[in-house]
Amino acid sequence: MKHSFIDEYSNLNSVIHKLDPRTKLLTSMAFILFVVLAPSNNWPVFAFYFAIIALMLGLSTLPLIYVLKRSLVILPFVLLIAVFIPFFEQGEVAASYNIWMWHVSITYSGLLILANVLTKSWLCILALILLSSTTRLDDLLTALKKLRMPQVMILIISFMYRYIFVLVDEVMRLRQARDSRNFGGSWSHHLRTIGNMMGTLFIRSYERAERIYAAMLSRGFDGQVRTLHKLRFRREDVYFSAAFGLVLVLPYLIWH
């Protein structure tokens, strides 16, 4: 079955794509840190950071629609968590409602914080999309390894990415098998079926893991994963990191 995957456009050939994955990883992290730490409701600063990310997205030649769609997929999760903020914040009341036996009110300062959280998370999500769509996942993992991330974590991510679609396919097949024999029935019965499917999936994954391990042993695996991946930190990377760092600090100098 066809699946979309996170590094879908990582094979394009733009300035951003050509940067060393370590450069991209570190500058993305720095960007996120600066955005998160930016003083709240300082809209010129947010606009400035948005301009940076928009420029990067422009340079990366990623399809705009793709980036927007992807960022909108993640935003609802943020909204789900943040939506309660306006109700709990103290301050001038914007509106109040009586819901059955509760009296709830929304405050202006709460709404501002909500807007603030949404903007910041959207900027961060854009940065992560830029990172993951311009870097092949194996390059990103090599970068993480070079930056001393523990081997176990890297192996977990690598296997997860390799096998997640194999698992998704397995779930689809299980579901098709269930649906083709499903003639209604009570809700509790359905729950039990879902439980059984999860159990089956777990056992199948466990057995697959054993087979994969046997396949690795057969080819001389001894606990160490070695690759020939070479990363090249070029002069462009130095220029980019330096320029990016300066631009990140700029709003702090201007608006403080």
Place this chain on the structure above:
Amino acid sequence: MSKVIEIEDLSFTYPDGHRGLAGVNLSVCSGEMVALIGPNGAGKSTLLLHLNGILRGNSHVKICGLVVEEKNLKKIRRKVGLIFQDPEDQLFSLNVFDDVAFGPINLGLPESEVRRQVGQALKSVNMTGYEQRSPHHLSIGEKKRIAIATVLSLEPEILLIDEPTSNLDPRSKWSLVRLLNQLPITKVIATHDLELVRTLCQRTVVMDEGKIVANGATESILADTQLLRAHGLAQ
């Protein structure tokens, strides 16, 4: 001809008490292509897993004169290439190159040598140019070929192949059969596919319930309908 696989009275019981193999005797000479046929659960895959020491019963298995035991494992696994039935299990890396290079890198070969071996292995399965593709975007036939390349890159002396043609459509199947036929290596092929056996293998070994029940020229075994029927291989 020299014997590359020697199995003497090999028995194996799974941890849950299920008997996998019961007194198997078999030898394979260099350059032979041997088919291992038998119904599901006959012990074919279990036997293959013993030949490179993934499973170890009472260690009465010798590969190229080396007893299959802990201290010889590294050498043996270099000589014996095992290809699993499901290529999804065999291909665990994020791209084809890493998968084919996995064995040679583990052997500690220098980079130029690794690259040469990978290029060679991909060429011999007609998959040159697939280095940067990721395995989950390949067709089953392509995955099977890459799976073969992942062990060819180790330049093995013996290929053990579990169900090479399962899930393949006839076109991919026959192109795989041609490919296997061209590889000048000793092969043991576990399968139910009697067409494949007839085309590829001179010798056929029939297994059932963990034992070898027949061992002889492919022609005479496939002609023995009674034998095939008795072991669930013919109607």
